[in-house]
Amino acid sequence: MIELEGLSKSFEGFTALADVSFTVEKGDIFGFIGPNGAGKTTTIRILSTLLDPTRGSARVDGHCVVNEWERVRRAIGYMPDYYGVYDGVSVWEYLDFFAACYGIPRAGRRRVVDGVMELTDLTGLKHRLVAELSKGMKQRLCLAKTLVHDPKVLILDEPASGLDPRARIEFRVLLKELREMGKTIFISSHILTELSDVCTKVAILERGRLVASGSIDEIVKRISPHRSVTVRVLSGEAKAVELVRSFPFVVAVELRGKELCLKCQGEADIPAVVRRLTENDVPILGVKEEQMDLEDIFMKITRGEVA
Template sequence: MIPYHSDNAVIELRRLHRSFGKTRAVNDVSFSVPRGTVFGYIGPNGAGKTTSMRILATLELPTLGDAYVDGFSVVNDPDHVRRRLGFMPDAFGTYPSVNCHEYIDFYARAYGLAGRQRHQRVRWVMDFTRLDGIAEKPIRGLSKGMKQRLCLGRALVHDPAVLILDEPAAGLDPRARIELRRMIRALAEDGKTVLVSSHILTELAEMCDRVGIIEQGRLLATGSVDEIQRQQRTHREFVVRVIDHRDTAVQMLESNDHVSHLIVDGELVRFQYEGDVTHQATLLASLIAAGVSVAEFSSHARSLEDVFMQVTEGLVQ
């Protein structure tokens, strides 16, 4: 079977639909993820994230459309897809009577690894996930963080090109989340393509190269956080501290076409500004030239959480 390739895309959804009765869990979703990219998939509960991921993992069939993993169709070539993909679901089954090493080794055998190759992959997975120190520990005695490492190890044991991680940081303590984030970035730097969903948007903002925002089954925006901000005409928020001639500053700002949502709070003047850095420099220079005593002139781009709240409406289905 010859794989289908679209530029450098390793994950590609093409007009994907999935319906359950009258509910359209995934409604005409299309996006692609290049090799070596960490793609954050975010949306409210019931938005269609898990359904999309299950389709990519060949656990669900689309109603319409198709998805490709490393060039192979999830509809026509599911066996080829499974060899190239590692799936980490939000909940997974374990066997309480086996230990960590036995668990990983079992899945290595299930993927057809044998002999020296199997031993090398199991050893690498145990080392990468830092489970080697507890290799003989029964699974029933593992913490939530260690169980998540074990599930990630299971997804990695056959050396897939693509990883699909559904809420991998759910229930983890701060240290475990940081360590998981570092592992995901290391995998991307090694050339693996990662699609990860999470409700912890600050985590995604720090680890992801690109994000996709989905609600009620529809993809609302995709790209880097900066790109989505530009798509949504998201302005930067500015704070100016004025210690003299405040009224002059307010009049100048109110007459500026790039300024909106101006609020005066004592010495502080807050507003949203859509101009680029050249316009920002010109604005500051004009305030100073008009005799305004500016003690502070600062801005910050809106976070992924801000963008998420702007793009979505909190709708469920």
């Protein structure tokens, strides 16, 4: 649905984006992650046809962002990082105005506007002046605006920044709903954990370069090739250490009190470990796989510790 190939952008000799390539499939909620200044907004402005690339190409729904920008604009709903809203109008007037801009005839507009208000939970605020809305409400309004022409792809530039925790949760629920409606969502953030539970895939950008892309699981596997598994036993820990050592996929065992901390590589057959311990009368209280913390991963990647 979105294809970037060797995308580069320079501003008077400064390289903001260098040779970035990745693909977003239809139906993805794709997280575009990177610290401030990484080049996220630059990429998004190119995808939204507001900026031309210096080199490389980008296509949205099969259309080139440079040569077929009108078709691209039809296909996308773009929410910029800083958006202006007109304070003197009501929520309904605001949305009706944008529906008219997209050429939706008066007769069908009411249905469209009611539909997007319903979806973004704005129906109760229909007659409220935009000036009176909270930040979270304004952000929902802005999202509603990007939906009036029923775009296939949503391109959202840091939509969750500045929202309170409750608004963030509601926003994630809304993203999932939009995905279920068949939309492809491309969303940027400088916080990986903010998006990790909604995104199907991510791309991580650092100083204009792509440092990782794929599903979060894939990236985690690549960065930490070892799985850490903790087995808690009731007794017989010394015998247990000897038993687990005999598995070729167990590369290290450390005993911490009654806990055996295993480092495993490749296809680790953890149930086989449990079986062997049980067969040898080691009572097991629990088995837990340690998840690498996403912030750690992000820090590792953006510090350039990952090849």
